[in-house]
Amino acid sequence: MELLKERIRRDGKVKGTDVLKVDSFLNHQMDVELFAEIGKEFKRRFAGCEINKILTIEASGIGIACVVAQYFHCPVIFAKKTQTKNIAGEVYTSKVESFTHGRVYDIIVAKEFLGPGDKVLLIDDFLANGAALEGLAQLVKDAGAELVGGGIVIEKAFQPGGDRLRAKGLRIEALARVQSMNEETGVTFADD
Amino acid sequence: MELLKERIRRDGKVKGTDVLKVDSFLNHQMDVELFAEIGKEFKRRFAGCEINKILTIEASGIGIACVVAQYFHCPVIFAKKTQTKNIAGEVYTSKVESFTHGRVYDIIVAKEFLGPGDKVLLIDDFLANGAALEGLAQLVKDAGAELVGGGIVIEKAFQPGGDRLRAKGLRIEALARVQSMNEETGVTFADD
Numbered sequence: 377m378e379l380l381k382e383r384i385r386r387d388g389k390v391k392g393t394d395v396l397k398v399d400s401f402l403n404h405q406m407d408v409e410l411f412a413e414i415g416k417e418f419k420r421r422f423a424g425c426e427i428n429k430i431l432t433i434e435a436s437g438i439g440i441a442c443v444v445a446q447y448f449h450c451p452v453i454f455a456k457k458t459q460t461k462n463i464a465g466e467v468y469t470s471k472v473e474s475f476t477h478g479r480v481y482d483i484i485v486a487k488e489f490l491g492p493g494d495k496v497l498l499i500d501d502f503l504a505n506g507a508a509l510e511g512l513a514q515l516v517k518d519a520g521a522e523l524v525g526g527g528i529v530i531e532k533a534f535q536p537g538g539d540r541l542r543a544k545g546l547r548i549e550a551l552a553r554v555q556s557m558n559e560e561t562g563v564t565f566a567d568d
Numbered sequence: 569m570e571l572l573k574e575r576i577r578r579d580g581k582v583k584g585t586d587v588l589k590v591d592s593f594l595n596h597q598m599d600v601e602l603f604a605e606i607g608k609e610f611k612r613r614f615a616g617c618e619i620n621k622i623l624t625i626e627a628s629g630i631g632i633a634c635v636v637a638q639y640f641h642c643p644v645i646f647a648k649k650t651q652t653k654n655i656a657g658e659v660y661t662s663k664v665e666s667f668t669h670g671r672v673y674d675i676i677v678a679k680e681f682l683g684p685g686d687k688v689l690l691i692d693d694f695l696a697n698g699a700a701l702e703g704l705a706q707l708v709k710d711a712g713a714e715l716v717g718g719g720i721v722i723e724k725a726f727q728p729g730g731d732r733l734r735a736k737g738l739r740i741e742a743l744a745r746v747q748s749m750n751e752e753t754g755v756t757f758a759d760d
Contacts, residue, residue, distance in 0.1 A: 400680070404646065405644070405645045405678075406634060406637075408638050408643065408644060409638075409641070434626065434627035434630075435627045435630060435648070438630040438634075439630045439633070439634035442598060442600050442630075442631035442634050442635055443635065446635070451598055451599050451600065452597070452598045452600060452631060453598070454596065454627065486596060486597075489596065489597045
């Protein structure tokens with residue numbers, strides 16, 4: 377998606393060879409007009425898939441998922457990272473290792489919102505090691521729902537998550553695939 | 569907002585006299601078409617205010633804020649609840665006491681995204697004790713930005729936050745103001 381890649385080139389900040397900060401438009405300050413273009417592109421790529429639920433994970437996936445969902449005319453569910461007393465009843469749960477935060481946490485979704493008959497699209501801002509996406513995929517599997525695929529805004533294609541999950545048969549559409557990064561030369565995309 | 573009140577009557581679940589669960593449409597599963605109507609209503613109420621930033625707090629405010637922001641044609645910033653190593657540089661910080669989770673946490677916003685000249689609308693799903701909204705208002709003040717007001721989806725009008733913050737001069741627009749709740753009789757709204 378050229379518009380997104382241009383934005384990453386212009387406003388993304390590379391730290392070392394593996395940190396790409398896009399918090400001016402994607403995951404701290406959020407450009408909702410860019411998100412609308414992202415939504416149209418995911419709708420184009422997943423056209424005809426009869427998606428009726430979008431599943432994401434707090435926190436930075438939520439805004440993107442909600443704007444994207446407007447193009448699919450379906451609700452969003454966000455997996456919560458810890459069990460709070462406001463979620464009563466039964467939940468599906470999975471474990472996710474966060475490399476950013478250096479810990480393992482539980483993610484949960486209330487069982488009443490996901491089940492057989494649902495066709496689910498996963499949405500997240502980044503795919504790197506794939507832990508979050510894998511945890512979400514496990515929740516969908518446990519619910520007996522159909523996993524249509526994963527829509528990712530930025531894939532760090534030099535990290536193993538995307539390859540591993542595609543090898544398992546998961547359809548992943550990443551709108552910008554970063555091949556390499558360098559503080560001097562910036563970002564190189566996989567398909568440039 | 570009648571559409572919202574109808575939805576709360578239909579799908580909200582009252583527990584005791586102070587817990588209102590709306591996680592089937594507002595803050596776990598999210599009805600983005602309802603969020604669009606909420607966005608139109610906030611735009612109507614804050615018309616002419618020249619809002620150029622919407623500030624919310626993770627996690628359940630983010631989805632609402634992003635859909636609402638489409639009607640204001642401005643970006644959203646979400647305050648993060650803990651400092652992660654992905655936020656470098658200077659931040660504004662404030663403390664919020666969570667009654668839901670029984671703890672006090674820091675919220676932060678990167679200084680580069682908020683400053684003098686910004687006209688800020690706060691958006692959140694609930695207003696009860698007002699701690700989150702007050703923390704967000706403090707961040708706006710510290711940034712030297714102008715605080716236009718707070719847009720709240722559901723206010724628990726029987727809890728003290730709304731009255732206290734209005735008495736301080738904050739303009740708060742709440743789309744549904746719950747006067748009382750009861751497991752047998754359900755929800756009574758303040759303006760019914």
